Amino acid sequence: MLEKLLMTVLLVVTLAVFARRLQELTGMLRLGAVDDRLPRSWARKLKDEVVVVLGQRKLLQWTLPGVVHFFIFWGFLILFTTIIEGFGAVYQEGFHIPLIGRWGPLGALQDFFIVAVLLSVGTALWVRRGERPGRYRGSHSKEAEIILYLIAGIMITILLTRGAQISIDRFPYDPRWTPVSEVASQLFEPFSFPVREAIDTVFLWWHSLIILGFLVYITYSKHLHIVTSAFNVLLTSERPKGALKPMHIDLEEMTEEDTLGAGKVVDLTWKQLLDGMTCTECGRCQSQCPAWNTAKPLSPKLIIMDMRDALFEHGPALAKAKKAGEAEYAAAVEKLPPLNPDVIEDEAIWDCTTCGACVQACPVNIEHIDTIVDMRRNLVMTESRFPREMQSALQNMETTGNPWGQPPASRLDWTKGTARQEPLRIPHISANPGADVLLWVGCAGSFDDRNKKVTYDFARLLQIAGVDFAILGQEESCTGDPARRMGAEYIYQMLAEQNIETLNGYKVKTIVTACPHCFNTLFNEYPQFGGTFDVVHHSEYLARLVKEGKLNPAAEVAETITYHDPCYLSRHNDVWQGARQVIESIPGTKYQELHRHGHNTFCCGAGGGRMWMEERMGRKVNIERTDEALASASDTLAVGCPYCNIMLSDGVTERHSDEQMAVRDIAQILLRSIE
Numbered sequence: 234m235l236e237k238l239l240m241t242v243l244l245v246v247t248l249a250v251f252a253r254r255l256q257e258l259t260g261m262l263r264l265g266a267v268d269d270r271l272p273r274s275w276a277r278k279l280k281d282e283v284v285v286v287l288g289q290r291k292l293l294q295w296t297l298p299g300v301v302h303f304f305i306f307w308g309f310l311i312l313f314t315t316i317i318e319g320f321g322a323v324y325q326e327g328f329h330i331p332l333i334g335r336w337g338p339l340g341a342l343q344d345f346f347i348v349a350v351l352l353s354v355g356t357a358l359w360v361r362r363g364e365r366p367g368r369y370r371g372s373h374s375k376e377a378e379i380i381l382y383l384i385a386g387i388m389i390t391i392l393l394t395r396g397a398q399i400s401i402d403r404f405p406y407d408p409r410w411t412p413v414s415e416v417a418s419q420l421f422e423p424f425s426f427p428v429r430e431a432i433d434t435v436f437l438w439w440h441s442l443i444i445l446g447f448l449v450y451i452t453y454s455k456h457l458h459i460v461t462s463a464f465n466v467l468l469t470s471e472r473p474k475g476a477l478k479p480m481h482i483d484l485e486e487m488t489e490e491d492t493l494g495a496g497k498v499v500d501l502t503w504k505q506l507l508d509g510m511t512c513t514e515c516g517r518c519q520s521q522c523p524a525w526n527t528a529k530p531l532s533p534k535l536i537i538m539d540m541r542d543a544l545f546e547h548g549p550a551l552a553k554a555k556k557a558g559e560a561e562y563a564a565a566v567e568k569l570p571p572l573n574p575d576v577i578e579d580e581a582i583w584d585c586t587t588c589g590a591c592v593q594a595c596p597v598n599i600e601h602i603d604t605i606v607d608m609r610r611n612l613v614m615t616e617s618r619f620p621r622e623m624q625s626a627l628q629n630m631e632t633t634g635n636p637w638g639q640p641p642a643s644r645l646d647w648t649k650g651t652a653r654q655e656p657l658r659i660p661h662i663s664a665n666p667g668a669d670v671l672l673w674v675g676c677a678g679s680f681d682d683r684n685k686k687v688t689y690d691f692a693r694l695l696q697i698a699g700v701d702f703a704i705l706g707q708e709e710s711c712t713g714d715p716a717r718r719m720g721a722e723y724i725y726q727m728l729a730e731q732n733i734e735t736l737n738g739y740k741v742k743t744i745v746t747a748c749p750h751c752f753n754t755l756f757n758e759y760p761q762f763g764g765t766f767d768v769v770h771h772s773e774y775l776a777r778l779v780k781e782g783k784l785n786p787a788a789e790v791a792e793t794i795t796y797h798d799p800c801y802l803s804r805h806n807d808v809w810q811g812a813r814q815v816i817e818s819i820p821g822t823k824y825q826e827l828h829r830h831g832h833n834t835f836c837c838g839a840g841g842g843r844m845w846m847e848e849r850m851g852r853k854v855n856i857e858r859t860d861e862a863l864a865s866a867s868d869t870l871a872v873g874c875p876y877c878n879i880m881l882s883d884g885v886t887e888r889h890s891d892e893q894m895a896v897r898d899i900a901q902i903l904l905r906s907i908e
Contacts, residue, residue, distance in 0.1 A: 236434075240323045240441065247445040254452040255460070258510065261548035264555070265503030266492075270468040278467055281598075285466050291596040295517070298360070301353040302596075305384065308350035315343055315391050318405065319440050322398075329405035340406030344413040347392050354385045368516025371535050373455055377514070380456050383447050390440035392417050397433035401426065455514045462597045465511040468504060469598040473757035474589065475805030478603055480610070480722045481762075494610025494720065497569045498543045498576070499551065501604065508599040509541030518591035518601060523836040524584035528851030531584035533591035533601040536577055540604065543576045573608055582608050583620055586854065587718050587841035588800035593832055609720025623719055626845035631724050634710035634731075635676040636845060641707040647678065647685035648692075657692055660703045662739045668703035670695075671736075673746035673755065673768075676711050677875030683882060684747075684875040684898075691747055691771055691900040697907060698783035702745070708735050712754040719842035726762070729754075733764035747771040747900065749801035749808075749874045750840070757806070770802060772873045772899055773811035779818045779903075786906035789821030792868040794902065797827065797858070797881060798834035799874035807832075812873050812899050819906045825867045835861065839876035859884030863894060870896045 272278045284290045289306060293299035314330060321328035333339055358381055360366065361374060396417025398404040408415045421429045451459050458465075472478070480493070495501045516534050524531035547569055554565035573579050582605055591601040612618045613627075629638035648657045662671060672695070678688040695702050710732055713725035736744075744766050746752050756768035778784040796812050803809040809831050816824055829835045838854030848854070859881055862870045870885070872878045882896040 237324055240320070243441075243445055244320070247448055250449050251452060254449070257549065257552070258452070258457075260552040261544055262503045262506050262510075264499050264544075264548060264551050265501055265506040266499070268502035268504045270470070270504055272467065273471055277471070281466050281469065282463065285596075285598065286463050289596070291594075291598075294594070297356070298515075301356050301360075304346070304349040304353040305357075308346040308353070308388075311342055311346045312350070312388075312391070314339065315347075315395075316444055319391065319394065319437055319444075322394075322403075322437055323441065327403045327405070335405050337407050337410035340410045340414075343395075344411045347388050348413055351385060351388050354381050354388070357381055366516070366520070368520040368534075369514075370516070370519070371532060371538070372514035372516055376454050380451075380454065383443060383450070386443045387440065387447065390436050390443060393420075394433060394436040394440055397421055397429055397436060400429045401433060403433070455512065458511045458513045458597055461507060461511040462513075465507055466598045468507070470600060470603075473806075474592070475753040475801060476757040476761070477606055477717060479758075479761040480726070482723050482726055484723075492611070493614040493722070494612070495604070495607040496571055496573075496611040496615060497566065498540065498547060498572060499566055499569065500572075500611070501540065501607065505540070505600070505604050505607070506544055508601075508604070509537050509544060511597045512537045512541060512599060513597060514538065515596065517594040517596065518599070521590035521594045521833075523586055523588060523590065523838065523854045523857070524851075526835075527848075527854050527857050529580075529584045529848075530578060530850065531581040533605075536581060536605065537599060537601065539577050540572070543570075543572070573612060577608070579612065579618070580850070582612065583846065584850075585841050586800070586836045586838060586843050588836035589804045590800070590833075590836070593804055606718065606720060609718075610722055611720075613720035614723060619720070620846050622846055623842065626842070627716060627719065627721050627724060630711050630713070630716050630721075630728065634728065635680060636711065636715050637676060637680040639680045641710075644674065644679045644709060645706055646680075647674070647688045650689050651686070654689065657689065657696070659692060661706050662703040662708075662741070665701070665703040666739060668701050669743065670700055670702040671739075671741045671744045672702050672704050673744050673748075673751055674704060674709060675746055675748035675751045675875065677879070678747055679709075681875060681879060683878055687747060687875065687878065687898040687900055690898070690904045691775075694775065694778070694784060694900055694904055694907070695745075698778045700778070700783075705735065705739075710735075712751050712759075714750040714754045715842045715844065717754075717758075718840065719845075729759060729762050729764070733759055733762055736764060736766065741766060743767045743769065745769050745771055745774045747873070747875065747898070749799040749806075750876065753801045753805055770808055770811065770873070772802070772815060773808060775900065775903060776811035776814040776818075779815060784903065784907060786819045786903055788906045788908075790819050790902065790906050791821040793823045793825050793866070794869045794871050795825045795827050795862060795865045795867040796830070796871040796873075796899075797837070797862065797877055798830050799872070799877050800834060800836050800840055802873060803831050803834050812871065815899050815903055816871060819903065825865050827861060827865055829861065837874075837877040837880040839880045844876055844879075853884075853887075855880035855884040856887060859888055859890075863888065863890055867894060869902065870894055871899050871902055872896060873899055 289303045292302045317330055329335055395414035399408050399418035400421040492500050518533040519525050522533055551565050554561040585605045587602050626636040629636050650656055674688055677684045711728055713728035717725035744755055752768055752770045794816050798809050816822055835858050837858055885891055885894055885896055
């Protein structure tokens with residue numbers, strides 16, 4: 234009787250402490266800004282829960298750590314039945330779960346996962362202590378090891394309890410189904426029956442105490458993700474992967490109390506705060522980050538951890554002040570340190586290329602880019618504190634409609650070609666309002682000399698294929714992608730609304746562009762402001778023309794070609810097949826895949842507005858990628874992005890390898906085979 238009473242008291246106290254901590258965490262989440270995350274598509278959300286949470290798909294992107302976590306995760310789900318059996322045995326001798334509690338296959342499954350979890354824990358400890366991967370740098374490694382030891386303790390005590398139960402004939406399953414537990418029972422055969430009963434009680438209590446301690450400990454540790462990860466995946470943004478959160482700025486209606494971006498921890502949305510609580514500190518995001526890989530201060534993992542630590546440091550006092558009243562809460566918020574640079578240094582925020590590698594790698598769907606861009610928005614629009622070289626690009630976009638600062642009249646210079654090329658005659662959309670396609674040239678395609686050649690060659694291919702297309706000419710303006718990623722949301726909104734008005738005015742439906750950044754913005758972000766268009770990247774469009782026989786690559790190109798996947802195509806928009814199909818259609822070519830490609834491509838270093846910022850620390854991102862391309866021993870590095878063209882061409886030149894490797898857009902390679 235005393236045993237049952239004591240266990241009841243422990244259960245009640247533990248559950249009360251657990252519930253109190255969850256209530257405290259929920260209160261801290263409520264400090265965050267509003268963010269509408271009500272699921273619109275429950276079918277999609279259910280699929281995410283099955284694939285990401287139960288199927289561990291993103292964890293299994295890395296084989297060994299993925300398999301280890303898979304067995305630990307599923308071990309806890311299956312072995313929850315043993316936890317029920319353990320606590321039940323305290324209250325009732327020979328307890329078994331109703332209906333399934335004597336089913337042999339369940340006992341066998343329990344045995345299997347006890348062993349699988351123990352082996353997985355051993356492997357995890359070996360990786361952490363033996364291999365010491367760099368991705369764990371900055372993580373709470375000792376805390377992680379404590380968790381692993383606790384898991385091992387749970388497994389060992391339940392195995393010994395099962396063995397003791399078999400030895401005293403109180404095991405609910407036929408031992409023939411549980412060979413591992415049967416072996417454990419042999420340890421107790423030399424002892425008398427009363428001693429075996431005592432051993433059963435001791436291990437049962439040890440098992441129960443570890444479980445109860447574990448339940449409380451996880452709410453104060455990085456393993457809080459055990460509680461929050463399913464919710465974080467459920468509440469993942471339903472925006473397209475490449476789309477940022479819109480702000481819809483109206484300067485006339487703004488007050489002094491309105492905030493632009495995130496300046497303090499309470500300016501972050503509750504979902505961003507939930508991201509912090511869900512971080513597993515696995516470092517996968519860090520290991521894939523181009524900035525971290527080139528020795529820069531940015532670590533996506535550390536940004537999320539620092540944000541979480543700031544919340545846990547100030548959250549309880551803020552929640553208390555909020556209950557006390559608006560005046561007390563406002564005073565508490567006023568005393569908060571700024572996120573930048575007190576919590577997260579400025580340099581780390583500006584290192585981000587918004588390539589999305591961190592989001593792609595994260596096993597619990599943390600949205601790092603939204604958090605980083607929100608801090609940039611505050612630094613740019615509220616504090617006017619940003620890298621000085623950005624100022625020129627932002628001013629140019631605001632005054633001339635392009636970051637190069639060129640007059641709109643120059644947007645047609647690419648049609649003149651070179652001295653060896655004939656000028657192209659391409660109608661303005663007003664002269665051909667029924668055109669099947671609008672060619673969106675983009676700023677780089679209009680003003681950068683290397684990419685003007687790409688635009689010319691792509692237009693020639695469209696003419697050869699007999700495509701009915703038109704252009705906007707001087708009416709085209711920057712899509713606003715660089716401004717938005719730099720944090721200048723107001724400039725982006727101004728450019729977006731202007732372009733949408735123009736496109737809607739001409740009733741444009743299908744747009745083809747050679748720029749992935751333009752593609753992403755036009756397709757994924759303009760709908761946020763009322764502009765919905767069918768947008769196709771030129772790699773996919775060229776592949777379609779080749780497949781339809783409208784373009785016939787006949788001349789042999791006897792070269793080894795490798796292709797660099799642009800982040801804003803492959804990772805943000807799942808577009809990568811077209812370029813390869815075009816290359817493979819060209820006679821004589823030998824295709825060589827880069828080590829990092831597709832979803833796992835490595836950034837050229839120009840995204841996120843980095844095109845107009847200097848790299849003052851570490852190695853250059855474009856050189857890192859150039860070296861990978863040169864290591865492929867290919868003759869030609871094919872690209873499908875004007876930014877990548879600029880950055881990788883500069884990288885090859887800087888490596889004095891122009892004679893070894895040429896950088897060419899896929900349109901140029903295809904035209905060479907056709908003409």
